[in-house]
Amino acid sequence: MDPILSMTGIRKEFPGVVALDDVAFRMFPGEVHALMGENGAGKSTLIKVLTGAYHVDAGNISLNGSAVRFAGPLQAQQAGISTVYQEVNLCPNLSVAENIFIGREPRRLGRIHWTAMKNRSAELLRRLDLDIDPGRELGSCSIAVQQLVAIARAVDVSARVLVLDEPTSSLDADEVATLFGVVRTLRDQGMAILFVSHFIEQVFAISDRMTVLRNGKLVGEYRASEITPVDLVRAMIGRELATLDELEPPRRRSGAGQAPVFAATVDLGRKGNIEPFTLDIREGEVVGLAGLLGSGRTELVRLLFGADRADQGSLRLGESTVHLRSPRAAIARGVAFCPENRKADGLVEDLTVRENIVLALQARRGWARPLPRRRQEELARSFIDRLRIRPADPEALVGNLSGGNQQKVLLARWLLTEPRLLILDEPTRGIDIGAKAEIQKLIAELAEDGMAVLFVSAELEEVLRVSHQVAVLRDRAVVDRMPNEGLTPDMVLHTIAKGEAA
Amino acid sequence: MTVLRSLARHRLFWPAAVMAVLLALNVALTPSFFSIQVRDGHLYGSLIDILRFGAPLILVALGMTLVVATRGIDLSVGSVVAISGAVACLWISELPEQNSVAGVLAALGIALGVALVLGLWNGFLVSVIGIQPIIATLILMVAGRGLAQLVTGGQIITVNSGPYRLLGGGYWFGLPASIIVALGMVAAAALLVRRSALGMLVESVGGNPEASRLAGIRSRRILVVVYAWCALCAGLAGLMISSNVSSADGNNAGLWIELDAILAVVLGGTLLSGGRFSLGGTVLGALLIQTLTTTVYTLGIPPESTLLFKALVVTAVCLIQSPAFRARLSRRRRPPAPTAGRSQRDAATEAEVTA
Numbered sequence: 001m002d003p004i005l006s007m008t009g010i011r012k013e014f015p016g017v018v019a020l021d022d023v024a025f026r027m028f029p030g031e032v033h034a035l036m037g038e039n040g041a042g043k044s045t046l047i048k049v050l051t052g053a054y055h056v057d058a059g060n061i062s063l064n065g066s067a068v069r070f071a072g073p074l075q076a077q078q079a080g081i082s083t084v085y086q087e088v089n090l091c092p093n094l095s096v097a098e099n100i101f102i103g104r105e106p107r108r109l110g111r112i113h114w115t116a117m118k119n120r121s122a123e124l125l126r127r128l129d130l131d132i133d134p135g136r137e138l139g140s141c142s143i144a145v146q147q148l149v150a151i152a153r154a155v156d157v158s159a160r161v162l163v164l165d166e167p168t169s170s171l172d173a174d175e176v177a178t179l180f181g182v183v184r185t186l187r188d189q190g191m192a193i194l195f196v197s198h199f200i201e202q203v204f205a206i207s208d209r210m211t212v213l214r215n216g217k218l219v220g221e222y223r224a225s226e227i228t229p230v231d232l233v234r235a236m237i238g239r240e241l242a243t244l245d246e247l248e249p250p251r252r253r254s255g256a257g258q259a260p261v262f263a264a265t266v267d268l269g270r271k272g273n274i275e276p277f278t279l280d281i282r283e284g285e286v287v288g289l290a291g292l293l294g295s296g297r298t299e300l301v302r303l304l305f306g307a308d309r310a311d312q313g314s315l316r317l318g319e320s321t322v323h324l325r326s327p328r329a330a331i332a333r334g335v336a337f338c339p340e341n342r343k344a345d346g347l348v349e350d351l352t353v354r355e356n357i358v359l360a361l362q363a364r365r366g367w368a369r370p371l372p373r374r375r376q377e378e379l380a381r382s383f384i385d386r387l388r389i390r391p392a393d394p395e396a397l398v399g400n401l402s403g404g405n406q407q408k409v410l411l412a413r414w415l416l417t418e419p420r421l422l423i424l425d426e427p428t429r430g431i432d433i434g435a436k437a438e439i440q441k442l443i444a445e446l447a448e449d450g451m452a453v454l455f456v457s458a459e460l461e462e463v464l465r466v467s468h469q470v471a472v473l474r475d476r477a478v479v480d481r482m483p484n485e486g487l488t489p490d491m492v493l494h495t496i497a498k499g500e501a502a
Numbered sequence: 503m504t505v506l507r508s509l510a511r512h513r514l515f516w517p518a519a520v521m522a523v524l525l526a527l528n529v530a531l532t533p534s535f536f537s538i539q540v541r542d543g544h545l546y547g548s549l550i551d552i553l554r555f556g557a558p559l560i561l562v563a564l565g566m567t568l569v570v571a572t573r574g575i576d577l578s579v580g581s582v583v584a585i586s587g588a589v590a591c592l593w594i595s596e597l598p599e600q601n602s603v604a605g606v607l608a609a610l611g612i613a614l615g616v617a618l619v620l621g622l623w624n625g626f627l628v629s630v631i632g633i634q635p636i637i638a639t640l641i642l643m644v645a646g647r648g649l650a651q652l653v654t655g656g657q658i659i660t661v662n663s664g665p666y667r668l669l670g671g672g673y674w675f676g677l678p679a680s681i682i683v684a685l686g687m688v689a690a691a692a693l694l695v696r697r698s699a700l701g702m703l704v705e706s707v708g709g710n711p712e713a714s715r716l717a718g719i720r721s722r723r724i725l726v727v728v729y730a731w732c733a734l735c736a737g738l739a740g741l742m743i744s745s746n747v748s749s750a751d752g753n754n755a756g757l758w759i760e761l762d763a764i765l766a767v768v769l770g771g772t773l774l775s776g777g778r779f780s781l782g783g784t785v786l787g788a789l790l791i792q793t794l795t796t797t798v799y800t801l802g803i804p805p806e807s808t809l810l811f812k813a814l815v816v817t818a819v820c821l822i823q824s825p826a827f828r829a830r831l832s833r834r835r836r837p838p839a840p841t842a843g844r845s846q847r848d849a850a851t852e853a854e855v856t857a
Contacts, residue, residue, distance in 0.1 A: 350778050
């Protein structure tokens with residue numbers, strides 16, 4: 001059978017980044033094809049190239065045997081490629097039928113033919129085995145139904161290729177089953193369906209074929225029946241950081257031994273965010289959190305910092321049991337937190353390097369006890385030197401710094417408060433390899449000086465390199481804890497993929 | 503040349519330039535515009551008048567600046583102006599001796615106290631209840647007018663008090679008292695925000711509220727302080743306005759001053775999206791608006807078209823301040839040299855981006 005869609009030699013560059021490099025991808029009619037890869041692997045870019053939102057720098061796309069080049073999403077749609085995005089982009093204040101036909105309403109004498117619209121919607125929904133009233137206001141339907149309406153709309157524009165970008169991320173199990181029912185119906189009608197999801201189980205449940213991308217490169221194409229979940233995760237996460245080890249491996253001591261426990265949780269949890277977990281972190285110990293995206297890593301650390309409030313369980317910091325009501329309360333007890341999303345949750349881009357560095361310390365002192373300007377400059381300079389922040393200018397605007405330097409500014413802000421527990425959520429994501437090695441080394445030094453560190457990273461090799469203990473998360477729960485002695489990425493992979501210790 | 507260029511890049515360059523143009527226009531039409539005379543030991547002249555009549559606006563805009571820097575807005579300042587004047591006049595009108603200094607000071611204190619409470623109310627609605635600032639302060643904008651009329655009993659309260667008249671119409675050290683008070687408040691504000699950490703924390707909360715929360719800043723408290731300060735400034739402006747005419751008019755005192763104040767803040771280079779603010783810019787913005795009003799009179803523009811004239815000048819200032827607009831202007835004058843097809847396409851997409 002010939003593929004309905006084939007993309008070869010696709011290359012797409014953004015200023016400073018090669019998002020896609022010689023990627024090939026093909027789809028067959030009557031198949032569900034999963035596109036897999038960690039964040040930043042190039043999935044979204046590939047989809048946008050496919051749907052005409054981006055132009056390629058090199059490479060060919062052919063649809064049904066003939067070469068195509070789309071000027072925009074509308075052209076792609078007219079050629080038979082429809083996309084349903086993660087965030088449903090429909091109008092919640094209109095009815096289901098109106099949403100299905102928006103922009104291409106059936107008309108009679110120049111006016112919208114409401115009856116025809118309603119009848120055709122009802123027929124379409126019936127064909128997909130969906131029990132939805134076309135007259136209902138879309139906003140009053142559940143997210144799952146809205147998603148299905150979006151699919152119905154996409155299908156009705158005579159699509160031959162349907163792209164579903166993370167359609168299940170906000171659905172519960174029953175809703176996922178309904179969605180999969182629709183997807184199977186469409187597949188059996190001969191449609192080619194591209195499915196993107198972070199949920200490994202769902203991917204294996206629905207797809208016939210998988211393509212894995214990593215760092216903008218094609219890793220491989222597999223038949224679902226020929227690959228195991230462990231191999232898939234391994235292909236996604238990869239192991240290309242051997243180079244980093246050579247740079248300067250951080251000196252990791254054998255462990256914190258019997259140092260006192262600084263932070264301990266008992267069944268701490270928050271409904272809908274993270275299942276109750278029990279974890280303790282000793283002084284001078286680095287605990288690594290491993291798990292796929294969406295496994296609850298960020299949700300867990302936010303509870304320890306009071307960024308979200310726990311609704312069950314207890315937390316002990318130092319000698320006292322605490323109920324953190326705000327980040328401020330956690331900071332007062334010596335906790336520091338570098339969030340995953342530096343720009344949105346960490347830095348104030350309008351302010352200078354100096355101001356961003358002293359911010360947390362100044363916040364703790366309150367507005368009435370300002371740090372003298374000269375003292376601020378001294379502190380900023382000392383951290384610029386210590387962490388090698390570039391440009392070495394305290395008055396540079398933080399928004400203009402590179403990712404790695406922004407991360408260092410954030411680290412400086414928290415080191416200045418002399419924390420006893422430092423929480424780092426993806427501190428090395430999106431930064432260059434040199435800065436990455438420096439940050440890993442710094443973590444080792446801080447732990448050696450007695451600081452407790454909680455380290456979150458999507459890269460297993462990195463977690464294993466810096467941590468004394470590894471906690472594994474899957475589906476928003478801590479599923480295992482193991483001391484990092486003789487631990488290999490494979491063993492952790494098994495736990496991530498299956499939930500059983502190797 | 504480089505000095506000139508870096509000067510042109512200063513963010514107050516364009517408002518200052520427009521100010522210079524307006525002043526030059528005035529001098530051209532009224533050669534005596536810059537002359538300042540001394541009569542009875544008091545300074546007189548057009549420039550003094552601009553400062554004097556601009557003083558209330560400077561005060562209101564000064565308070566508004568910090569609110570805007572937190573991504574907020576305070577529509578209620580006009581009502582606070584009316585209430586504070588009404589409260590002071592009511593208190594003085596019921597004094598047995600209207601010229602008693604102690605009685606007038608008490609009136610000022612009570613009026614400012616009321617303004618402060620109103621500001622705390624705004625701050626409470628915005629930070630604790632979490633209502634959007636434009637709605638939260640709209641409540642007091644509307645209700646405050648009613649409150650002012652309740653205080654005045656629906657009448658215009660007229661007072662005859664020498665000490666009270668001093669604030670808005672009197673002279674200290676040869677200068678109108680209102681100028682001295684306004685400058686004093688500007689200096690106090692500058693000290694408050696730049697000598698304490700308040701300025702930086704306000705800019706942080708306005709620049710990125712979530713990051714500020716995660717850095718441990720008590721943003722609620724900051725918001726309450728900022729709205730209270732804004733109302734206090736408006737209250738003082740209200741005293742000045744009512745003192746100048748020795749009466750309180752609950753209906754018309756401070757009417758639409760919130761819009762002029764917001765305009766002054768924006769002209770002064772503080773973005774409505776919050777973050778960095780400039781007190782000096784706000785003062786310049788307020789003076790620009792006042793100069794514009796004066797210019798309208800000297801130009802002899804008929805009263806029915808003054809608002810339109812003001813709108814045109816303000817639009818021009820806003821446009822000329824926008825880097826995107828200036829870039830488009832200069833691109834239109836110098837079209838890109840047509841080289842390869844690729845660079846032309848790039849220029850086209852760039853134009854789309856700026857558009």
